[in-house]
Every structure is written in C-alpha cells, then in structure tokens.
Amino acid sequence: MTEDLVPSLGRWRLWEQFALRGPGFPAEGVLRLAPAGLAAAADKFTAADPLDGARWQDFAHLFADAAVETAHTLQDIARTPSFREAVAWQNRPVLTSGIAPFLRWRPGVDNRSSMPRQREELVAHYWQRFCVKNDTIGFFGPVGWGRWDQDTPGVTVDPGSGLIADSSVYWASWGIDALAKTLDADPALREWIAPRRIPFVALEGDRVRVPGRRPVTVEPEAAAVLAHCDGVRPARAIAAALPGTDVTAVLADLVARRWVVWRLEVPAGTHPDRALRAWLDTVGDPLPRHRALEALDRLEAGRARVAAARSEDALVEAMAALERDFTELTETAAVREKSASTAPCRALVYSDTRRSATARLGPAVLDALEPLRLLMDSAGWLTARLAETVTAEARRVHADLAAGGPVDLAAFWFACLPVLHGVARTAASDLQADFAARWRRVLAVPEDARRVVVRSADIAAAVREEFGTTCGGWTAARYLSPDVMIAADGADAVARGDFTLVLGELHLAANTLGASLFTHQHPDIAELFRLTDRDHPGPRLLPLLPKEHRSRLSVRVRHALVRPEDHQVALADFTADPARPRAVRSADATVVERGGDLLVRLPDGSLFPAVDVFSHVLTTLAMDLFQPLPPADHTPRVTVDRLVVARETWRVPAADAAFADDKDEARRFVRARHWSADLGLPRYVFVVSPTESRPFYVDFDSPVYVTILAKALRRLARNDPEATVTFTEMLPSPEQTWLTDDEGRRYTSELRFVAFDTEPAP
Numbered sequence: 001m002t003e004d005l006v007p008s009l010g011r012w013r014l015w016e017q018f019a020l021r022g023p024g025f026p027a028e029g030v031l032r033l034a035p036a037g038l039a040a041a042a043d044k045f046t047a048a049d050p051l052d053g054a055r056w057q058d059f060a061h062l063f064a065d066a067a068v069e070t071a072h073t074l075q076d077i078a079r080t081p082s083f084r085e086a087v088a089w090q091n092r093p094v095l096t097s098g099i100a101p102f103l104r105w106r107p108g109v110d111n112r113s114s115m116p117r118q119r120e121e122l123v124a125h126y127w128q129r130f131c132v133k134n135d136t137i138g139f140f141g142p143v144g145w146g147r148w149d150q151d152t153p154g155v156t157v158d159p160g161s162g163l164i165a166d167s168s169v170y171w172a173s174w175g176i177d178a179l180a181k182t183l184d185a186d187p188a189l190r191e192w193i194a195p196r197r198i199p200f201v202a203l204e205g206d207r208v209r210v211p212g213r214r215p216v217t218v219e220p221e222a223a224a225v226l227a228h229c230d231g232v233r234p235a236r237a238i239a240a241a242l243p244g245t246d247v248t249a250v251l252a253d254l255v256a257r258r259w260v261v262w263r264l265e266v267p268a269g270t271h272p273d274r275a276l277r278a279w280l281d282t283v284g285d286p287l288p289r290h291r292a293l294e295a296l297d298r299l300e301a302g303r304a305r306v307a308a309a310r311s312e313d314a315l316v317e318a319m320a321a322l323e324r325d326f327t328e329l330t331e332t333a334a335v336r337e338k339s340a341s342t343a344p345c346r347a348l349v350y351s352d353t354r355r356s357a358t359a360r361l362g363p364a365v366l367d368a369l370e371p372l373r374l375l376m377d378s379a380g381w382l383t384a385r386l387a388e389t390v391t392a393e394a395r396r397v398h399a400d401l402a403a404g405g406p407v408d409l410a411a412f413w414f415a416c417l418p419v420l421h422g423v424a425r426t427a428a429s430d431l432q433a434d435f436a437a438r439w440r441r442v443l444a445v446p447e448d449a450r451r452v453v454v455r456s457a458d459i460a461a462a463v464r465e466e467f468g469t470t471c472g473g474w475t476a477a478r479y480l481s482p483d484v485m486i487a488a489d490g491a492d493a494v495a496r497g498d499f500t501l502v503l504g505e506l507h508l509a510a511n512t513l514g515a516s517l518f519t520h521q522h523p524d525i526a527e528l529f530r531l532t533d534r535d536h537p538g539p540r541l542l543p544l545l546p547k548e549h550r551s552r553l554s555v556r557v558r559h560a561l562v563r564p565e566d567h568q569v570a571l572a573d574f575t576a577d578p579a580r581p582r583a584v585r586s587a588d589a590t591v592v593e594r595g596g597d598l599l600v601r602l603p604d605g606s607l608f609p610a611v612d613v614f615s616h617v618l619t620t621l622a623m624d625l626f627q628p629l630p631p632a633d634h635t636p637r638v639t640v641d642r643l644v645v646a647r648e649t650w651r652v653p654a655a656d657a658a659f660a661d662d663k664d665e666a667r668r669f670v671r672a673r674h675w676s677a678d679l680g681l682p683r684y685v686f687v688v689s690p691t692e693s694r695p696f697y698v699d700f701d702s703p704v705y706v707t708i709l710a711k712a713l714r715r716l717a718r719n720d721p722e723a724t725v726t727f728t729e730m731l732p733s734p735e736q737t738w739l740t741d742d743e744g745r746r747y748t749s750e751l752r753f754v755a756f757d758t759e760p761a762p
Contacts, residue, residue, distance in 0.1 A: 007148050007366050008758075009373035011469070012480070015531050015754040019518055020144030020359050020739070021134045021483075022749035024086070024163060027734040029131040032073050033124060034701040035066035039673065047674045051667050063666040063703070064109045070704055071107035071116070074123045078103055084312040086130055086140040089351060092319055095312075098122045117707070124704045128697040132734060134483075134504075134750045136517055137352065137556075139164050143521040144355035144739075146751070152362030154494030155486065159742040160356030167353040168520070169307035172345035173547050173555045176272035177265075178332045179295060184264040188288035195238070195251055195262035196231030196578055199570035200410035202587035203227060208259060209587070211414040225250040229260050231578025234282075261574075268547045268558060268575040270516045273300060275577070295329050302326075303349055322348060345554045352556070354521040357741060361751075365494070368501050369484065371456040371640035375506060375628070376480050376755055378467040382435055383509050383622050387473025389427040390618065391598065391611055393419040398591055398598055398610075409600055410586040413571050413613065420617045428621045438466040439628035449636045450648060450680065456641050471759050472509065475540055476615045477622070478757040481507035484643075485750045487732035494738060502644040502731050504750050506626045509619040511754050514561040518752075532561045535756045539565040541600060541608035544583070545616055546573045567602060569613060586613075637729065650679055650727040654689070654717040657725075660710035665703060672706045684730035690723055691715045697730065 102119035302322030309315035323334035483504035598610035659671035
C-alpha cells in the first residue's frame with residue numbers, strides 16, 4: 001500500500017494534490033507538419049549562396065512537392081472529428097468560413113494561391129495550440145490530477161480509459177445575466193425582487209453617507225425603506241413591513257440617487273443558472289414564475305443538448321439552436337464581439353473537462369525540486385515589500401480620515417484608490433527591477449553565456465542575504481503556484497533519474513488551483529477544502545470581486561474554495577448571495593489601528609488585517625513581477641541543480657527579420673533558417689508578439705510555421721517599426737514527453753503545484 005507524501009521545500013509546504021495540465025492531442029501531431037529531409041536540403045545553401053540556378057530549382061521543386069504533401073496532411077487534420085469539434089468550441093464560424101472551403105480544395109503545385117495558403121495556416125495555428133499548448137479548456141485542454149506518493153520511484157502514470165473521465169458544459173455568467181435582465185423587465189416579477197443598498201452607502205439613523213460626499217439627511221420614510229434594502233427582503237415584504245409608505249415611489253427615488261439597486265441580479269458563481277432558478281422558486285405568483293421558468297428551462301434544454309452532442313455536426317447544430325433560442329428570448333447577441341473591453345467567455349457556454357490519466361510523483365522528483373525553495377523565498381520578499389509600501393501609505397490615509405472620527409471601510413477603500421493605482425504600481429515596477437538586480441548578484445551570469453549551471457548549495461547563503469526570510473505580506477500571498485515541467489523520454493526515464501525539471505511560471509500570491517476551472521474538475525472537491533482548512537484553520541477575509549473583467553477575470557478563474565466560515569466583504573460590487581451569513585458591505589465595517597497595525601473590524605467584532613481588502617489588487621500587481629533575469633536582447637538558460645529556472649530567450653526587433661518580407665515560400669524558408677541559425681535559435685520556440693493574443697509555437701523545420709511567424713513579424717513591424725518579438729526555447733521539446741493515454745500516445749504537460757508559506761506571520 002502506498003503512502004502519500006506531505007512534501008515541503010523549506011518553509012513552503014506543498015499540497016499533496018497537484019494539477020496535471022496538458023493538451024488533448026498528442027505532441028507528435030505538430031511534427032507531421034515538418035516534411036522529412038526538407039530542412040536538411042535547405043541547409044545545403046549557405047547565406048552567401050545565390051538562391052537561383054539549377055541547384056536551387058531542384059530544391060524549389062522539392063519544396064513545392066513538400067508543400068502539397070503538407071496541405072494534404074493539414075486536410076487530414078481538418079477532417080478529424082475531434083479537431084473540428086475543438087474548433088467548434090473555439091470559433092464555430094471558422095468551420096464554415098475557413099475549414100469547409102479548405103477541405104473542398106484539391107492541393108496541387110500550381111494552385112496554392114493566397115487563400116488556400118491562408119486556410120492552411122489557419123488549421124496549423126489551431127493545431128499547434130491543440131498539440132503543444134498546456135492550456136486548460138475543454139477536451140482539448142483537460143484538467144488532470146496527481147498526488148505525491150512515497151513509494152513512487154519517479155513518476156507513474158495511470159492512463160485510465162480514453163482521454164476524458166468527465167466533462168461538463170457551463171453557462172458563461174453574462175448569458176444568464178442577459179436572461180435575468182429580460183425577466184427583470186416583467187412588471188409582475190418586480191415586487192418579488194429584493195432591493196439592496198449599495199455596499200459603500202452607509203445609513204446612520206436618518207443620515208446617509210457616501211464616500212467623498214457630504215452626509216445627507218433624508219425623510220424618515222426613505223430612511224426606513226433604505227434600512228430594509230438588504231438584498232434579501234423582496235419589495236413586497238418591505239411594503240408589508242412599512243404600511244402607509246409608498247415603498248415603490250421611495251425605492252424609485254433611492255435608485256435614482258444611486259443608493260440602492262433594485263433589479264434582478266444573479267450572484268457570481270460557477271452555476272449562475274442554478275442561482276437564478278433558486279430565486280424563481282421564491283416567487284409566489286405562479287403565472288410570472290412559470291413564464292420565467294419556461295424561458296430558463298428552454299435555455300437549459302439547449303445547454304443540455306450541447307453537452308450531449310457526440311459529433312461535430314451535432315455540436316454545431318446544438319450550439320446554433322441554443323443561440324437562436326437565447327437571442328429570441330433576450331433580444332441579445334448570442335456571441336460577444338471580441339474587443340479590448342470584452343472579458344473572457346465570449347460564447348454563451350463553455351466546456352471544462354477532467355482527464356482520465358492521473359499521475360504520482362515520488363521523492364526523487366521532490367529532491368530535484370529543492371532549488372525551487374530559493375526562488376519561492378525570494379518571491380516572499382517581493383510580495384512582502386509590496387505590502388509594506390501599500391500599508392505605509394494606507395496608514396497615512398487612515399490617520400487623515402481618523403482625525404474626523406471613526407473610519408468605515410468604504411471611505412478607507414475609496415481614499416486608498418490613488419495609492420493602489422499610483423504609488424503601488426510605481427512600487428511594483430521598482431521592486432521588479434530591484435528583484436532582478438538581486439538575482440543578478442546571486443547568479444553572477446557571465447556576459448554572452450548561453451548556459452549557466454549553478455549548485456543550490458553555492459547560492460543559498462547569497463539568496464538569504466539578498467532576500468531574507470520575509471513573509472508574504474497579505475493572506476493570499478502565503479500561496480505560490482509554480483508550474484513545473486518534466487523533460488524526459490518517458491516515465492521510465494524519470495524512474496532511472498534521467499530527467500530535468502523546468503520551471504514554467506511561478507504564480508505569486510494565489511492558489512490558482514482554487515479557480516473554478518480546476519476545483520470543479522476535481523474528483524473529490526472536499527479534499528481541496530480539507531487542504532485549505534489545514535492552511536487556514538480560522539476564517540479569512542475575502543474581498544468580493546466583480547463578476548468579470550476584460551483582462552483576466554471570468555467565471556472560470558473565480559476562486560471557488562470559499563468556506564462557510566470565511567467572511568466576504570463587498571467593497572464596491574456585491575456579487576455574493578445577499579443571504580450568505582458572512583457577506584458584509586464595506587460601509588458596515590470599520591478600520592481601526594491596534595498596536596501600529598491597521599485592522600478591519602466587521603459588524604460581528606471579527607478583526608482582520610486591513611491589507612487583506614487590497615488582496616486582489618496586490619495579487620494582480622504581483623503576478624508578473626517574478627523575473628529573476630532582467631529583459632535583455634539575450635538571456636541564457638539558467639539551471640540550478642536539476643531545475644531549469646529560466647529558459648533561453650531572445651528579444652529581436654521585428655523589422656530586423658528581413659526573411660519575413662520574402663514573398664517566395666522556398667526562399668523565405670531557407671532565409672528563415674539562416675536567420676535563426678545566426679541568432680542561435682533552437683528548432684522549437686515559443687513566440688510572444690504584441691500583436692498576437694497569446695504565445696504561439698514555431699518549428700523552424702516546418703514551412704507552414706515559418707510562414708505563420710513571418711506574417712506575425714510583418715504585422716508587428718507595420719504597427720511599430722521599433723517593436724520587438726520574444727523567442728523562448730521550447731523546453732521540454734515535443735520529443736521529451738512522459739504523459740501517456742491508454743493507447744500509449746504521448747502528450748506535453750506541466751504540473752501545477754500549490755505551495756503554502758508556513759513561516760509564522762509577523
């Protein structure tokens with residue numbers, strides 16, 4: 001019988017559970033787009049050789065034949081039902097506008113005009129994401145799980161049965177919100193909707209206070225109605241409690257003053273449809289309740305048909321039908337336009353999936369992770385310094401406010417906004433530069449080095465001297481979530497000790513496995529709550545966040561490990577269920593100073609560090625600060641013991657890539673290989689460009705991926721001639737994979753760990 005490890009790296013205790021992230025298509029898929037022998041033939045031409053003459057014509061014919069072969073391969077990929085289904089989830093119209101005409105085309109040497117080539121690139125672009133990007137969405141990016149195990153020699157994989165163990169289709173919150181808005185317009189439902197006071201509006205007797213404004217004295221009827229606006233009592237109940245008061249008229253005035261919200265709102269959560277149904281069940285009038293339930297049932301039936309679809313055609317038909325029903329019911333577009341202001345989840349529904357394969361890691365992998373301790377200690381320094389800066393400014397804000405009497409949290413929060421969006425941002429930028437400078441001293445990276453290898457024992461003292469053992473600074477900052485990849489030729493190689501670990505990202509100040517997209521794909525969510533209880537034996541103070549935000553916040557990434565004992569405080573947006581016992585408005589809490597510490601005192605007397613109300617803002621500022629190596633034209637691969645902590649990276653002006661402008665595919669391919677060789681780029685890289693929405697994979701042995709790169713470089717150079725593009729070595733490469741399915745196919749992967757800082761808080 002195996003025994004699970006309770007692993008730790010110094011003061012950082014790792015969760016026994018970890019997520020196993022990987023795509024839904026085997027890694028070898030992208031290698032199908034690199035024609036055998038073509039790269040070697042191209043490399044017979046030096047940069048000085050004229051790309052013409054008989055020898056060049058022979059290569060051009062070879063290239064043309066390979067291009068036709070690649071086009072056929074891409075058509076085979078595009079015909080695959082699972083590929084088409086994945087595209088349907090990502091961008092269904094592309095199936096009609098791009099994939100269908102591409103499949104009708106008959107590739108030949110003489111008919112590869114511009115439009116067919118664009119469609120080739122379209123398929124190849126989706127294909128690289130489905131094969132080598134460790135995204136987490138749907139069956140083409142399923143969430144797997146694993147755990148530490150004392151008896152595992154390296155890593156073991158239980159492939160399970162098939163690729164997928166379980167899958168669910170969820171509503172995007174905006175879709176249910178649109179239905180709620182439609183129902184809200186029904187006058188018969190109006191009296192059943194509970195008005196609620198805006199979180200930052202304070203009521204003291206007959207005086208109303210709003211941050212930044214003078215207090216207003218209101219009529220007794222208005223004060224009485226406002227006192228009853230708790231988001232729980234419907235308007236009809238308020239009217240019954242206040243006979244003789246025209247509650248409807250008073251509410252209209254309070255709404256006009258922006259002190260009260262009186263509309264049907266669905267609390268934020270993974271299942272907004274269930275929350276809406278629960279509210280409809282409270283409506284006592286059967287006719288409007290039944291009308292509303294019929295609308296919801298119609299949409300729910302459509303979602304169920306989407307979830308039950310077992311083919312691309314059935315999925316497309318079900319999605320289209322759901323969108324038609326939605327538009328008919330809500331008079332709202334069923335897909336949100338993509339723009340800078342659009343949050344994630346543009347479609348009505350999305351799918352999240354649990355992988356069949358599970359993994360176990362043993363002590364050998366934990367030992368190889370030991371250098372991660374030094375990095376996490378330094379990350380604790382980063383978040384602690386950021387918190388110190390914000391706290392010092394917040395104390396000054398509080399002192400100014402306290403001179404006029406007791407300070408409520410709402411007034412404190414609004415007064416601190418200039419700090420959070422000014423001083424804190426400047427401090428974060430300065431800290432990032434200071435952080436990199438300290439690591440530069442620790443690592444002493446030689447100029448022009450491509451490989452730097454150090455021993456953790458040799459730098460541990462320097463890390464302690466530069467970063468100390470400072471704690472994280474706010475409660476959420478006690479968490480770090482590292483992404484680690486194992487570069488090995490199969491699980492057996494790991495067991496033999498023939499492997500290297502590669503740090504992907506180190507997510508600061510967040511337990512990212514608490515996000516809904518992970519938590520709700522775990523086979524036993526109670527286990528994740530037990531691990532949370534161990535980290536936090538007492539309640540936490542958690543600020544309520546907006547439902548979504550255009551940059552990073554959506555229902556999929558919303559933190560789901562919120563326990564009944566945790567307090568939630570609404571600063572500006574009340575997105576929790578108003579009936580939740582421990583959901584508090586900011587105007588009803590106060591900020592006090594005790595022994596030099598700023599604390600938030602809740603109505604029940606509970607005290608929490610005031611810095612915790614800034615946690616989301618601070619985490620957002622901190623998440624991109626971890627960069628041990630400062631940006632440069634070239635940074636080397638840095639390995640500490642057996643852990644690669646930084647992959648080799650190049651930053652190149654897009655305008656310098658002259659090959660990108662060559663219109664002849666064969667010449668562009670050869671020149672791209674000369675260009676990449678001059679820079680020292682490896683065969684496989686990931687590319688980040690300001691004009692592209694996400695990093696993309698390039699294989700310099702593959703003409704189609706070279707073409708995709710060339711187009712990205714041209715777009716960037718046109719937009720900004722001074723702009724740079726970043727190349728990072730792909731490590732592990734497609735051949736260095738160990739995660740398998742039940743048919744033995746290999747997949748790229750990364751392990752998402754959770755680390756908790758056990759150092760006592762100061």
